[in-house]
Amino acid sequence: MTPQGRPSLLPVTVLGGLAAGVRDCAADLARIEIPGLAVLAVRVNSGGRRVSWRLYERSGPVDGGSLTPSRPCSSRLLPSGLLPILLRVARTGRHRHLLLTLPPGMQADLVALGVLHGHARGQALADHVRIDTVAAAVDLSRLEDELGGGDRLLDHGLALGPDDRRSVAETSARHLEAADVVVTASVNDPDPAASARAVALMHHLAPRASMTHICHDPLTGALRIPDISALVGGNLFDADRVWDRHGPLPIPAQPRGAEFGVRTTHWSSRRPLHPQRLHDVLEQICNGVIRGRGHLWLANRPHSIHRWESAGEHLAIETAGTWLPEQDDSAWHSASPQRRTFASLLWDPYYGERRCELTLTGIDLGIPALHHLLNSCLLTDAELALGMERWQLSDDPFADALGADPPS
Numbered sequence: 001m002t003p004q005g006r007p008s009l010l011p012v013t014v015l016g017g018l019a020a021g022v023r024d025c026a027a028d029l030a031r032i033e034i035p036g037l038a039v040l041a042v043r044v045n046s047g048g049r050r051v052s053w054r055l056y057e058r059s060g061p062v063d064g065g066s067l068t069p070s071r072p073c074s075s076r077l078l079p080s081g082l083l084p085i086l087l088r089v090a091r092t093g094r095h096r097h098l099l100l101t102l103p104p105g106m107q108a109d110l111v112a113l114g115v116l117h118g119h120a121r122g123q124a125l126a127d128h129v130r131i132d133t134v135a136a137a138v139d140l141s142r143l144e145d146e147l148g149g150g151d152r153l154l155d156h157g158l159a160l161g162p163d164d165r166r167s168v169a170e171t172s173a174r175h176l177e178a179a180d181v182v183v184t185a186s187v188n189d190p191d192p193a194a195s196a197r198a199v200a201l202m203h204h205l206a207p208r209a210s211m212t213h214i215c216h217d218p219l220t221g222a223l224r225i226p227d228i229s230a231l232v233g234g235n236l237f238d239a240d241r242v243w244d245r246h247g248p249l250p251i252p253a254q255p256r257g258a259e260f261g262v263r264t265t266h267w268s269s270r271r272p273l274h275p276q277r278l279h280d281v282l283e284q285i286c287n288g289v290i291r292g293r294g295h296l297w298l299a300n301r302p303h304s305i306h307r308w309e310s311a312g313e314h315l316a317i318e319t320a321g322t323w324l325p326e327q328d329d330s331a332w333h334s335a336s337p338q339r340r341t342f343a344s345l346l347w348d349p350y351y352g353e354r355r356c357e358l359t360l361t362g363i364d365l366g367i368p369a370l371h372h373l374l375n376s377c378l379l380t381d382a383e384l385a386l387g388m389e390r391w392q393l394s395d396d397p398f399a400d401a402l403g404a405d406p407p408s
Helices: 020-033 080-092 108-116 140-148 168-178 192-205 239-246 275-280 282-286 329-334 337-346 367-375 381-385
Strands: 010-016 037-044 051-057 060-067 097-101 129-139 181-185 210-213 262-269 289-296 304-311 314-322 356-363
Touching: 010 020, 010 108, 020 037, 020 051, 020 097, 020 129, 020 181, 037 080, 051 080, 060 080, 080 097, 108 129, 108 168, 108 239, 129 140, 129 168, 140 168, 140 192, 140 289, 168 192, 168 239, 168 289, 168 304, 168 314, 181 192, 192 262, 192 356, 239 337, 262 367, 275 282, 282 289, 282 367, 289 314
Parallel strands: 010 097, 010 129, 037 097, 129 181, 181 210
Antiparallel strands: 037 051, 051 060, 262 356, 289 304, 289 356, 304 314
């Protein structure tokens, strides 16, 4: 109970990630090693039409069941039928902490936001639970292959339904980028150099996350018990940071220095990109880039923000909203505080907040050549002098993918 006599909120850690074996091992260790912790394990069949759940305490399973959602599961939300179960677990008062473990295809940070904004039986879940931490389970022996490949979740039975077309690479990268804590293991024990690269990749994609490693004694085969307490009690979840990361203009993180061949670079420009020149070199830009995130300003689309997201062989350039107009109070008030701050700091009298920014990570990435290639796609001085009205008259190789640019 709180000092005011109200029931205290149940802290919840949300654990996702592609490494199901590492996830389950971490959950078993947590419920055995951490007093008062329970595990609510959610699983989805490959068709996304059947959801099962089990509640575990230190002694083992104590409850469970299954349900059939009316539609295939979302990567962003728990099925609504699970919210009353979560509410019931919170209201019993039996547990000091709950570890919610998710199927590989669900995004832990967005599920956490959905829980905070969810309702069950007419009650707001936020009145009964709080999100403590978002965590990711990672198999270091597979991480480099996951991030660098072109397979779909569907190819590995990890999709949440037949229409789930996400790639393994983008899903793996998003799990890492969302994590406050990363639980790792090396299931196949790669060579030391590969292990070092995998850890470096993790650090570059999740620079603020702490790491706890599960391993086996090479002589006895026994499990070495890691300090699993990092999963609970840290109060690390920051909803504003999640909204920013999934918003139209996420704030770029400061790149780390090179580690075991892994390099991250940040490229930016206040000039717009020439759409045809960019389109012609997309393959060259992506060559060697394992993960890329950011936003673009295309010269012939002066009103639209275009989000860049690449992972492995997957590249998506999508419209993510519009640039803030100089005088539109409603647009400014609807933007996040972080975006308003950056827009004010970087505002240009002519271009406003328009700018290009990309953060690119790869192994042995040729950064000078990459920056030169991107710079070659920017408008020249002569093209800039023509003005925005003339830029919009150019041919648009992205027309089919991006649709029309909205009017000012």
